[in-house]
Amino acid sequence: LAIHSSVVYLNRFDYICPLGCGTDDNGHLVEDFLKVKQSKVRLFWVGCGRLDSMAYKPSKLLHDTLSYIHLDHSFYLGSGGHNWGSWRQFLYTFAPLIFKYYTD
Numbered sequence: 001l002a003i004h005s006s007v008v009y010l011n012r013f014d015y016i017c018p019l020g021c022g023t024d025d026n027g028h029l030v031e032d033f034l035k036v037k038q039s040k041v042r043l044f045w046v047g048c049g050r051l052d053s054m055a056y057k058p059s060k061l062l063h064d065t066l067s068y069i070h071l072d073h074s075f076y077l078g079s080g081g082h083n084w085g086s087w088r089q090f091l092y093t094f095a096p097l098i099f100k101y102y103t104d
Contacts, residue, residue: 003062006041007032014042015098019090020049020082022058029065037071043097044073047090051081 002018016036023029036044044066048059063075076093080086 006036006044010035010039016041016044017047017090017094018059018062019047019087020052020055020059022046022048022055022060022062023065024058025061029061030069033065033071034069037069041071044071045076045094045097046073047076047078047086047094049078049080049082049086051079052086054082 002016003021003023006013006016026032046059046062046066048055050056052059059075063073066073066075074097076090078086078089080089
């Protein structure tokens with residue numbers, strides 16, 4: 001939902017934070033995320049666990065796509081899987097960044 005919303009509702013979000021999801025190759029990933037890049041998102045932060053068998057590959061694809069188009073983002077790899085423990089770790093890491101960018 002976070003990724004879809006960032007593409008569909010451009011200019012509505014300053015911070016994008018997909019946690020343990022990623023994206024599939026829909027044939028126009030570069031085009032979609034170039035639009036996100038042009039929207040001047042303040043922070044695009046992707047979190048995924050190294051042991052997340054469901055989301056690791058889609059999250060890596062998202063990271064690779066964002067890197068390819070030079071969209072400034074953070075790709076955080078936690079040690080866990082697809083579970084609440086990992087998401088709490090991601091939120092703990094991501095939340096302070098909102099306030100950093102908010103006050104800059």
